Amino acid sequence: MLNQYETVFIATPVLSEAQMKEAVEKFKGIITSNEGEIVHEENWGLKKLAYPIQKKSTGFYYLIEFKAPGNVIDMLETQYRRDERVLRFLTFRMDKHAIEYAKKKRTKVEPQKKEE
Numbered sequence: 001m002l003n004q005y006e007t008v009f010i011a012t013p014v015l016s017e018a019q020m021k022e023a024v025e026k027f028k029g030i031i032t033s034n035e036g037e038i039v040h041e042e043n044w045g046l047k048k049l050a051y052p053i054q055k056k057s058t059g060f061y062y063l064i065e066f067k068a069p070g071n072v073i074d075m076l077e078t079q080y081r082r083d084e085r086v087l088r089f090l091t092f093r094m095d096k097h098a099i100e101y102a103k104k105k106r107t108k109v110e111p112q113k114k115e116e
Contacts, residue, residue, distance in 0.1 A: 002035075002067040003067065007027075007091035010049070010061055010062075010086070011085045011086055012087055015060060015085060030079055031064070037066060040064075041062070045061065046059070046061075053088060076091065
């Protein structure tokens with residue numbers, strides 16, 4: 001049985017669009033190459049940080065929701081730590097309530113996008 005997780009990482013703001021995509025693909029690759037499955041992802045874009053990290057006041061936020069065996073988390077977080085593009089990251093295991101909430105949130109957001 002795979003657990004469902006949500007991970008958010010903040011990448012350095014000096015990255016180009018292509019470099020950011022490359023970073024995202026790298027982390028998604030770690031998940032999918034280890035029996036994980038991407039459920040949902042959101043690019044939150046460049047946001048102001050609550051406090052400066054490594055003398056930077058902004059960062060690219062990216063969320064990935066996925067199902068994977070527990071050992072994938074260690075691999076993913078090791079890669080986050082090794083990657084100089086990543087300022088901060090947080091991964092947590094979603095319980096059934098968090099999964100339900102995420103699904104509801106997605107269905108509310110998607111119809112609005114289509115109307116534009």
